[in-house]
Amino acid sequence: MSTLSELFLTYQSLIGFVGIDALLALSVYATLCCGQLSLANAGFMAIGAYAAAILTFHTKLPFAAVLLASALAPAAFAVPLGLPVLRLRGVFLAIATIGFGEVVRLALVNWDFTNGALGLVAIPQRAGLLTIYLILGIALFFFARLRGSKLGYALDSIREDETAARTMGINTTLAKLSMFVFGAALAGVAGGLEAHFTFMVAPSGYSFSRVVDMLVYAVVGGVATYVGPPVGAAFMTLLPEVLRGLGESVGLGPGPLRLFVSGAILLAVVLFLPNGIVSLPLLVAAVRMRRQRG
Amino acid sequence: MLLALDGVERAFGGLRAVDGASFSVREGEIHGLIGPNGAGKTTLLNLISGLLRPTSGSIKLGDRRIERLPPHKITALGISRTYQNIRLFPALRAVENVIVGEHLVRSAPLWRRLLFLPAAREEEHTARSRALSLLERVGVRERAGARARDLSYGEQRRVEIARALASDPRVLLLDEPTAGMNAAEVSAVAALIRQVATEGHSVLLVEHNVRLVMEVCQQITVLNFGKVIADGTPQAVAQDPAVIAAYLGNEP
Numbered sequence: 001m002s003t004l005s006e007l008f009l010t011y012q013s014l015i016g017f018v019g020i021d022a023l024l025a026l027s028v029y030a031t032l033c034c035g036q037l038s039l040a041n042a043g044f045m046a047i048g049a050y051a052a053a054i055l056t057f058h059t060k061l062p063f064a065a066v067l068l069a070s071a072l073a074p075a076a077f078a079v080p081l082g083l084p085v086l087r088l089r090g091v092f093l094a095i096a097t098i099g100f101g102e103v104v105r106l107a108l109v110n111w112d113f114t115n116g117a118l119g120l121v122a123i124p125q126r127a128g129l130l131t132i133y134l135i136l137g138i139a140l141f142f143f144a145r146l147r148g149s150k151l152g153y154a155l156d157s158i159r160e161d162e163t164a165a166r167t168m169g170i171n172t173t174l175a176k177l178s179m180f181v182f183g184a185a186l187a188g189v190a191g192g193l194e195a196h197f198t199f200m201v202a203p204s205g206y207s208f209s210r211v212v213d214m215l216v217y218a219v220v221g222g223v224a225t226y227v228g229p230p231v232g233a234a235f236m237t238l239l240p241e242v243l244r245g246l247g248e249s250v251g252l253g254p255g256p257l258r259l260f261v262s263g264a265i266l267l268a269v270v271l272f273l274p275n276g277i278v279s280l281p282l283l284v285a286a287v288r289m290r291r292q293r294g
Numbered sequence: 295m296l297l298a299l300d301g302v303e304r305a306f307g308g309l310r311a312v313d314g315a316s317f318s319v320r321e322g323e324i325h326g327l328i329g330p331n332g333a334g335k336t337t338l339l340n341l342i343s344g345l346l347r348p349t350s351g352s353i354k355l356g357d358r359r360i361e362r363l364p365p366h367k368i369t370a371l372g373i374s375r376t377y378q379n380i381r382l383f384p385a386l387r388a389v390e391n392v393i394v395g396e397h398l399v400r401s402a403p404l405w406r407r408l409l410f411l412p413a414a415r416e417e418e419h420t421a422r423s424r425a426l427s428l429l430e431r432v433g434v435r436e437r438a439g440a441r442a443r444d445l446s447y448g449e450q451r452r453v454e455i456a457r458a459l460a461s462d463p464r465v466l467l468l469d470e471p472t473a474g475m476n477a478a479e480v481s482a483v484a485a486l487i488r489q490v491a492t493e494g495h496s497v498l499l500v501e502h503n504v505r506l507v508m509e510v511c512q513q514i515t516v517l518n519f520g521k522v523i524a525d526g527t528p529q530a531v532a533q534d535p536a537v538i539a540a541y542l543g544n545e546p
Contacts (some may be wrong), residue, residue, distance in 0.1 A: 142408070148418070150402040157394045160383035167343050169369035169398035169461055 012129065014241060016197050019132035021237045023190040025217035025229035026139050030183030032223050034176055035159035036086065039211045040097035040186040043104035044074035046206035048188025049195040050108065052119045056196065063126045063196070067135070070192025073186040078184035082177045084274055101211060108203040119202025120195075127196040136230070143226035155179065187214075216262065220269050222276020231278050236262060295354075296496050297373075297465050299343070300353035301527070302361075304334075304341055304520075311337040313520035314351065319465065319513075324487060324497045326511035326528075328504065330540060334520040335500045336378055339467050342498075343375045344368040370398055372464030376454040376471060378500075385442035388434060388453045391442055392425035395460030428456040433482060446478050447466045455486065465496045472503050484510050508532065516540065 008015075024045065031038040048070035055066045085096045109117045146152045157165040166172050195201045213236075221232020224279050240258040252259075272278055298318040304311050312334045319325040327335050340346040342353060344365035360368050374395075382391050400421055404532060406414040418493040429435045432452040445453060451471055458466055468487070472480045480503065487510050491497055501507045507514060507528070514531045516524040524534040531537055 145408050146404070149404055149407045150397065150400050151404055153390065153394050154397060156386055156390070157383050160385055161381050163345065164377070164381040164383065166365040167345070167369055167375055168395050168457070169366050169374075170394075171366045208419070 008075045016129055016132055018234045018237045019136050020190050020194050021217060021233035022136055022230035023139060023186055024214045025221065025233040026143065026226065027183045027186035027190065028214045028218045029223060029226060029229040030186060032211045032218060033159065034155040034179055036176055038180060038183065039094050039098045040100045041214055042206045042211040043101035043184060044078065044184040044187040045191035046104050046108060047074040047077060049191030049201045051115060052192030053123050053195045053201050056126065058125060067189055067192050071189045074184040074188035075181045078181040082180040086173065086176045096107060098208060101208060104207055105203050117203055119200060121200045123195055123199045125196060125199060127193045132193050139186060140226065151175065216266055220276060222278040224275045228276045228278045232276060235277060249262060296356065298354045300352045301348045302341060302353060304337055304346060305349050306475055310520050312341065314502060317515045317522055317525050319496050319498055322491055322494055322496055323513055324491045324499060324511045326507040326514040327500045327517065328507055328514060329517035333517040335517055336469060339375060339469055339500060343373060343467060350373050359529040361542060370463060373467065374458040374461045374463035375467035376458050376469055378469040380450050380454055381440040382450055382454055387439055387441055388429060388445060389422065389425050392428050392457050392460050393421055395457035396421050396425060398461045425460065428432060428459055432456045447474050449481060451475065463495060465498060467498045469500045470502060472501065472506060480506060516532065
């Protein structure tokens with residue numbers, strides 16, 4: 001066997017997690033791109049994951065149908081939730097959506113049908129790398145085509161000045177709600193994929209810190225375009241693996257070091273790279289050009 | 295009457311910012327709205343464009359009452375506006391700002407773009423060239439690719455007018471379009487307003503530059519403390535004792 005395919009086999013699960021995290025980062029970007037900070041996505045992810053797991057256990061539906069359900073179930077929650085909460089702006093929207101995420105998690109902890117806090121285990125593995133990256137590809141394609149479209153311009157204008165956007169004839173409520181629901185569907189699919197990739201779902205996997213992770217992926221990668229969030233997700237997901245050896249050599253477990261380093265990276269990006277790590281090549285090029293000019 | 299206000303009132307707590315204002319704007323007319331600072335002019339524009347709802351009274355566009363409609367529906371019926379304190383989308387380019395203004399006149403479903411249909415591409419091309427010709431009209435075509443926040447003050451004002459014209463409005467509300475402009479720029483805007491009116495758009499012009507208002511407007515409404523104190527031709531309004539008193543104070 002060649003070294004390349006050996007490497008691939010060793011890191012198969014890691015590659016899968018990068019794809020799932022990229023989807024989660026995009027789910028946060030969906031609302032962020034029109035200026036809305038929504039933190040309900042761990043809750044939506046949980047709904048998608050549980051819906052998918054339950055369908056796999058209790059029906060004979062093909063996996064494609066199960067994944068579709070894992071997108072539609074959280075979307076169905078997002079419509080009635082979005083209508084009132086999207087009237088809130090800034091930090092108030094963030095707080096209201098955190099509340100939703102916690103309600104979902106606590107409901108799952110107390111739901112006997114899904115084994116409460118223990119969750120569901122031994123879910124058959126139905127999601128492979130191909131499925132994960134196919135869906136990521138579809139999501140990226142959607143965002144790529146959204147840019148420069150009529151809806152894309154409407155979202156840009158809402159992010160820049162919502163009041164002015166309203167007097168341009170844009171139904172800002174509808175546009176924001178669409179992206180909120182789309183983000184919920186993306187998070188749900190990511191949940192459904194993860195459930196069938198790691199064989200288990202449990203409420204503890206969808207806590208507040210999970211949505212913070214998603215937000216960190218997006219911010220570290222850069223939220224100026226749709227390219228940033230997946231790049232940030234890859235960076236932040238691969239980093240702990242790189243650091244694992246380092247942590248052991250200084251006598252720290254991988255857990256604490258990971259938190260420390262990701263915190264430091266987030267801080268550095270926010271302070272020095274407001275457009276995320278995807279803006280780094282441009283910045284380097286600009287510095288080089290200035291030097292060449294003398 | 296194209297736009298008719300009847301007994302429009304808007305109170306903020308105990309303050310009646312607009313206090314029973316009634317006047318109307320005819321089709322193709324340039325209508326001035328003047329008054330001392332704090333007279334309620336901007337509040338009135340916010341009421342017409344739907345950003346505020348009147349406490350009482352009615353606003354009609356043609357036969358339709360619009361005072362309870364949300365802003366995007368009012369724009370769809372044919373009213374668009376600029377802002378006294380300029381509200382462009384700062385990170386977007388000048389041409390993109392105008393493209394956003396075209397939102398209502400564009401028919402561009404996303405599925406067509408997702409499928410790479412040639413119709414989508416054609417429509418985008420039309421939208422862009424229309425936006426560019428609007429920028430040409432207001433005289434900032436060469437700045438089309440600049441971000442709105444990088445434009446000079448006068449350029450920003452003109453891009454905002456182009457953006458408001460992009461929805462092809464029946465009534466254009468201009469809130470101090472020449473504030474901060476020099477004499478040459480002011481006369482360019484005056485010519486633009488006249489031209490817009492000859493194309494059939496009505497203009498409601500809020501201005502502090504009284505000479506400009508006297509020059510371009512066919513009809514003037516004077517507001518003071520939220521009340522209409524005079525309404526008529528520029529000549530009549532200029533000689534109205536109530537107007538002179540509002541601007542200069544009473545003779546001792």
